[in-house]
Amino acid sequence: MAPPDPWLDLTAAAWGEIPGRPLRFYLHVPYCTHRCDYCDFTTYTPDDPRGRGQAQWLPGVRTELALAARVLPAALAGPVHSIFIGGGTPTLLAPETLGVAIADIADRWGLMADCEITVEANPETITPSLAAGLLAAGVTRVSVGMQSAVPAVLGALGRRHRPSTMVTAIECLRRAGLQRLSVDLIYGADGESLAQWQVSVQAALDLGVGHISAYGLIVEPGTALAARVARGVTRPPDDEDLAIKYELADAAFEAAGLRWYEIANWARPGEQCAHNSGYWRADTWWGVGPGAHSHLGGVRWWNRTNPHAWQVGLADVRGDRREARWPVAGWELLSAEQRALEQAMCTVRLRRPWPVLGNGRLRAALVAEGLVVPVGVHHASLTRRGRLLADHVVHRTLDAAGECWMTPASAS
């Protein structure tokens, strides 16, 4: 089999559309001290040999950035619009390490003046010195994994921090001068009552952050949670419960001035995550690190998840041998239908009104069913009920438009 080379698949048309899109970088840090029960991300704990190569992370990232510089066309010279460092637990690495990676990107492509640089952090890792280090590294935004403010729920999720840690962590970050802060919440754990969820929602609001993400718990195959559900020890999330909790959270966030801008994201004006918004607009981004996903003009590829395999692949690339093993595990060249589906899937989730093209009856029907509110002549945006049934709305729009909902060009 030929070596995987997603970039050979890029068509002239794909290259042609890239220069119009902002360039973004995602850096993946695949290390945690402990794996949470629900987590199926690419991450390794120290009891796994794959989790012990943290020292190799930065060299690997720098090699991959060099590779990106060779592959990306001159038209994509930058500057970079956003960087997102996710995990795993990025704050397990020294902030200086992250700073070197950020500086490398800045050296090669330059950064926009308002370039958003987000780091994900677990509350228990945040100290005054870490916060100061992140700021010094150039980080502008921190996303903290809060998940819940109720000890019993944190326990059910397999999280190890105490609710009070969260308050301290946010204070630390603020004192260091990091103002753009976000917290993540997860709802629907076994045994979580509505009252407990309300406590978490209120606690997140009380932190005074400008951005909150809230995710319904999903039982992903292969996780500790899935095993417990299979054994019947833990009940799987209940649809009705999840729907009620979503509605409850949405009402509370909106009342506090955090408006939804994507199904699972709420923000004060100007606090939206620019980087994540790029995903939903099919921007160009290069995902660096084990298991990271990238997108470039209709080609998606994803790296090997095993850090050693990723590094071996990179070592081969450095030798400039095209036949070598790559860090890439798989890739796909999207068809026009697939791009349309992805676009519908992502755009429908956004508050920003999207055009319901080609079929006036569809919009009227969706309005009548309480799924969308009409905006202008052709546009619509999901209602709260519609957000709960977003996939259904996606199917309806695709059905009505005969799978050609929007052309990529109309999406900007």
Place this chain on the structure above:
Amino acid sequence: MGVPGRTPPSLLRNFSIIAHIDHGKSTLADRMLGLTGAVDERTMRDQYLDRMDIERERGITIKSQAVRLSWACQGTTYTLNLIDTPGHVDFTYEVSRSLAACEGAVLLVDAAQGIEAQTLANLYLAVQNDLVIVPVLNKIDLPAAQPERYAAELAHIIGCDAEEVLRVSAKTGAGVGDLLNAVVARVPPPAGDPDAPTRAMIFDSVYDTYRGVVTYVRVVDGRLAARDRIRMMSTGAQHELLDIGVIAPEPTSCSALGVGEVGYLMTGVKDVRQSRVGDTVTIAGQPAQVSLAGFQDPKPMVFAGLYPMDGSDYPLLREALDRLQLNDAALVYEPETSAALGFGFRCGFLGLLHLEIVQERLEREFGLTLISTAPNVVYRVVMLDGTEVVVTNPSEFPVGKYTTVSEPAVRVTVLAPSEYIGAVMELCQARRGSLLGMDYLSAERVEMRYRLPLAEIVYDFFDALKSRTRGYASLDYEFDGVIEADLVKVDILLNGEPVDAFSAIVHRDRAYGYGVDMTSRLRTLIPRQQFEVPIQAAIGSRVIARETIRAMRKDVLAKCYGGDITRKRKLLERQREGKRRMKMVGRVEVPQEAFVAALGGGEEVVARRS
């Protein structure tokens, strides 16, 4: 071996083997082929006479065959015709014709299990045909064999001495030679008038892709010779005899078949319906005046709708049914449309096994995937104005006022260990049965006879019987006229829309149970929709049971970032693929699997086969 056409009747013995499935009939036939030298060891294979894959796999014989054997007994060489019979009640008529071609029958019973109900039924058929019965216990080599006990039981049933019951092991061959000697000694030679106008009875008719219809006959009077012009007495149709021969055990042409001989005819016709089992063959130039007794048109008793899972396979299904009918005169079908299932055919079958065999052959031989509606029987509805409506599909059940509804009845024979009498009675009573009689076959075994509506045994009766008797009961039934009953049509409504595929005609007392069962099954099978969906069971406009599928409150609320997009897209793609296979009932999307699961149970079908 005697030359066909020139073998005197005194040297002929025509016999069949009556046995329950698994009691070793095919193995015994194999052993006989080997012992008489008809098949040498090199070409021998298990169940030599069973032609179709399905027969060999299921260990049952669907189409009978006749094989000519040569056997030397006390210095004289006899010609034996072993006529294989189908073993199942659905094919009772074919069994009766096969038996009518014989003078004797070997009653083969497993020495470890004793006689079974179906065997008993076929034994009665043989006795009605005045056949000499040669009782034989098989599998005497088994450790669990109880030859003394079952010899006594057989002797009691057929009224002979226990010493007359032969003992063989078809597996080892022990006693098979003695059995063949007993056939020669006890079964009378055929009687017939060689000078009378020719009459031959058709006891089987099969379609062969290369040779057209192959017809198996037993000559009663006169003779049939190659190149004769023959005439079918029921239709008057005439055909040239292209080939005539015997099965020994491969087809072997001969010049003629004389009185008492058994063989095959080929005329080049392509459709078995032109060569019906039970019909009489005569010579066109010098025809007989009176046909042999016993010709009947097979009447379908059980009906079901067959629909292709993929609607575009409809033409293929039609073609497949046309082809099957060439080989199965009892199969009838006509196009039918179901709002829920699309285009398909309403098919009539002799019974449940026949239905299963046809469905399995359609799927296996033609690569079709089918949905079968719940089987139903034929109802006759007499309207207020005296007109009669024949209902083969619940959707045809008349809406207006009617005076009576009648349904086919069956006489059921159950053989069971006597400790289960109560359990069997309870079951038959619950199924609207009336006890006709009961006899002890021995101190431990009892025969119970019931009259039941056919509809009551069509569904899961055999399963229920087996589970209540720990598998020890055996069952047989024969059709027994019609009975009037208080029957109603129960409709199943999805979001207010009737789903024709789920309508059923049931006894008024059972309507509620059916409604509750069906609505609760559907509630678990149909996925949530964007709106609340009531599932109702109704008689006319009166709702008797209701379930509700709650509206779907949410689909996926997961995050959707860079690494999630591909996965989420693939999920949506799979959903879109799944939606294409959904059937719309009004606004409700119903997956195909829901129809399949609601309309029939896989386990049930398997259980009924045993």
